[in-house]
Amino acid sequence: MVLSLPTIKKTVQRTVKSINNTFFDIDNYAHECAAISELSRRLEDLTGIYWINGADVFTYQLRESCGEIIYETTDRAALINELKIQLKAVK
Numbered sequence: 001m002v003l004s005l006p007t008i009k010k011t012v013q014r015t016v017k018s019i020n021n022t023f024f025d026i027d028n029y030a031h032e033c034a035a036i037s038e039l040s041r042r043l044e045d046l047t048g049i050y051w052i053n054g055a056d057v058f059t060y061q062l063r064e065s066c067g068e069i070i071y072e073t074t075d076r077a078a079l080i081n082e083l084k085i086q087l088k089a090v091k
Helices: 007-049 075-090
Strands: 050-053 060-063 069-073
Touching: 007 050, 050 075, 060 075, 069 075
Parallel strands: none
Antiparallel strands: 050 060, 060 069
């Protein structure tokens, strides 16, 4: 089977696009993790409220220092938003 140049070019372009999307997803994940870390550190310093993973790696919980769960989600962006809301409430 002989591959034509247009077929090879199209395959390479799809592969490059897929790799770019993967790196974008990794970069986005890293930024979200950094935001969670910074916001949660500030919130814990001010109020004692901290975040942990719940029953699995994809569940996030905000807990009071006594261990009571006050917020739970599986969405990192929602957790970041809730951390911001909690910080605004303290200020």
